[in-house]
Amino acid sequence: MEEKELILNNPDALQRADSLDMFGALYNLPEQCLKAWQMGMQCALPERRDYRNVVVTGLGGSAIGGDLLRVYAGDRMEIPVAVNRDYLLPLYVNRHTLLFAVSYSGNTEETLSAYDEARDRGAAVVAVTTGGKLGERAARDGVPQITVPPGIMPRSATGYLFLPMLAVLSRLGLLEDPAGEVEELASVLRGQREKLHPGVPAADNPAKQLALKLYNRIPVIWGASATSEVAAQRWKGQVNENAKAPAYWNVFPELNHNEVVGFEAPAELLRKLHIVILRDVQDHPRVKIRMDITRDIVEKAAGGVSEVEAVGDGTLARMYSLVYLGDYASVYLAVLYGIDPGPVKVIDHLKAELARR
Ligand code: F6R
Numbered sequence: 001m002e003e004k005e006l007i008l009n010n011p012d013a014l015q016r017a018d019s020l021d022m023f024g025a026l027y028n029l030p031e032q033c034l035k036a037w038q039m040g041m042q043c044a045l046p047e048r049r050d051y052r053n054v055v056v057t058g059l060g061g062s063a064i065g066g067d068l069l070r071v072y073a074g075d076r077m078e079i080p081v082a083v084n085r086d087y088l089l090p091l092y093v094n095r096h097t098l099l100f101a102v103s104y105s106g107n108t109e110e111t112l113s114a115y116d117e118a119r120d121r122g123a124a125v126v127a128v129t130t131g132g133k134l135g136e137r138a139a140r141d142g143v144p145q146i147t148v149p150p151g152i153m154p155r156s157a158t159g160y161l162f163l164p165m166l167a168v169l170s171r172l173g174l175l176e177d178p179a180g181e182v183e184e185l186a187s188v189l190r191g192q193r194e195k196l197h198p199g200v201p202a203a204d205n206p207a208k209q210l211a212l213k214l215y216n217r218i219p220v221i222w223g224a225s226a227t228s229e230v231a232a233q234r235w236k237g238q239v240n241e242n243a244k245a246p247a248y249w250n251v252f253p254e255l256n257h258n259e260v261v262g263f264e265a266p267a268e269l270l271r272k273l274h275i276v277i278l279r280d281v282q283d284h285p286r287v288k289i290r291m292d293i294t295r296d297i298v299e300k301a302a303g304g305v306s307e308v309e310a311v312g313d314g315t316l317a318r319m320y321s322l323v324y325l326g327d328y329a330s331v332y333l334a335v336l337y338g339i340d341p342g343p344v345k346v347i348d349h350l351k352a353e354l355a356r357r
Contacts, residue, residue, distance in 0.1 A: 004215060004336055008208045014198040017335045020342025022242065023198050025156035026327055030189040032159035033320075036148070037182045039160070040167025044144040046124040048172060051098045055123075056165065057084040057114040058102035060347070061155030062128075064237070065102065065162030067230040068323075072166070072315055074226055077175055087113040095122035098172075100165050104154035106132020109354060119143075126168060128161060153342060155241055158323070181314035188317040189324055196328040207325055210276070210306060211332035214239070217274035217303050219247040221326075222255060222294075224287050228278035228310065231322035235276065238330035242341040245333065252287045252294070260294055263301045270301040278322050280310040 007013055014023065025032075054073070056066030066083035073081045084090065087110045093099065101115040106129040115134060118125050119141060127138035130150040138145040146168075148160035163182065169175040195205060202208040219239050223232030232249040239247035250259050263270060275298060277291055299305050308325060310318035334341035 004212060005202045005208075007335060008205075008211065008332055009201045011198045014332075014335055017338075017340060018331070018342065019340050020153060022153070022156060022331050022341045025152045026324075026331065027193055027197055029156075029159055029324065029327075030186040030193065032157070033163055033182065033189065034186050036159040036161075036163035037167055037179075039146055039148070040164030041171070043126075043146045043164065043168065045168060045171055046098060046126055046144050049098075049124060050096055051079060051124070051172075051174065052096035053079050053092065054081045054098045054100070054169070054174070055084055055089065055093055055118075056081065056100045056102060057086075057089065057118070058100075058111050058161075059085050059108050060237070061153065061157065061241075062102040062104050062108065062111070062161050064155075064230065064234055065158055065165065066100070067233065068158075068162050068319060069165050069169075071226060071230050071319065072178075073169070073175065077169070079174065084114060086110055089114050089117050089121070093118060093121050093123055095124075097121070097123040098169075098174075099123045099125050100128055100168075101125055101134060101138075102128040102161050102165075103132065103134050104130055104148070104157050104161060106130060106134035106136075108351075112137070126165075128164060153344075155238065178316065181316040184312060184314045185316045185320055188312040188321055192311060192321055192324055196325065206308070207328035208332050210308070210325070210329040211336055213304055213306055214274050214276075214329065214333055215336045218272050219245075220273050220275045220302075221247065221249040221278065222252060222275060222291075223249070223278040223322075224252045224280065224283045224291075225254070227280040227282050228319070228322055230319060231278050231310075231326060234323050235278075235326035235330070238327055239333060241344050241347075242327075242330040242339075243333040243337055244339050245337065252283075252290050256290055256294060260297060263298050267301065271303045273302045274304045274306070275302050277305065277307045278310070279307055280318055280322075282315070282318070
């Protein structure tokens with residue numbers, strides 16, 4: 001393990017391993033969030049209507065911002081927010097729907113298909129993209145467009161793909177102005193990055209420590225519904241996309257009714273798991289107790305259990321602080337595996353093959 005720690009403690013080696021500068025994009029996330037918020041405050045708005053639901057349609061790195069919005073809005077908005085990760089939209093989408101079509105590249109076929117369907121059904125649409133076909137269609141249709149800067153990987157653009165939606169909802173009067181929370185978010189992330197960036201040695205860097213624990217283990221990330229659930233899902237996706245390794249996620253209290261039963265056998269397999277429990281001060285008091293009991297149950301069988309705690313006062317900062325830690329940890333994990341974190345050749349291959357057929 002010491003040898004692995006030496007790799008993580010060599011900033012030049014980390015930089016060399018990271019051809020697309022994922023570390024740089026992570027470091028710039030606080031500024032990205034502030035810029036993204038401003039973009040949402042200045043963009044053209046869709047018309048004011050009797051909106052009855054909000055739908056975010058997108059995939060992968062372009063969908064997770066929809067989940068952040070869904071959870072954030074859960075106890076703040078009177079109409080539901082749903083995330084759609086498919087070609088088709090649910091039947092309830094109609095002219096009372098405000099739909100965000102989000103695709104960083106603008107060329108994801110599922111999102112383009114859902115965009116067309118939303119237009120056919122008369123929904124009010126806002127496009128969030130760097131351009132591509134989605135940008136072209138939005139320009140053709142006179143649909144409000146939030147054009148975000150190109151040049152990073154979609155999963156590094158969560159600020160751009162999330163905060164403008166929040167601003168639009170607030171400007172439409174569907175959500176109380178979260179400007180104060182956005183400022184806190186940027187300052188919490190700035191504080192965190194000073195502990196997580198590649199220059200901080202493993203002994204003082206929680207993201208590097210987590211990567212060392214997850215190395216050669218299958219990460220199983222457990223969050224809680226309505227607080228850390230998006231972070232749990234995001235950690236899983238980031239281990240997949242950055243470290244090119246398997247990972248799984250689930251939420252309390254649901255996992256207490258099934259997944260936790262699966263810790264009896266086979267012992268050898270269970271020892272391969274490293275469980276990370278994401279904790280948040282706002283977790284339901286009964287969920288906090290469930291986490292304690294569950295930890296005791298699984299600790300005996302699993303290869304290891306870690307806990308991390310959200311940072312910050314506001315919901316935005318707390319949700320994102322967990323996401324940020326997982327993002328850094330997954331990039332360090334990639335380096336430990338000798339993997340370049342940026343490129344996602346399998347996704348590129350799938351998209352190219354689909355385009356041919
Ligand atoms: C790549 C990534 C992917 C993409 C997804 C959809 O960094 O995160 O999950 O986000 O393939 O592509 P876009 O975002 O261009 O619509």
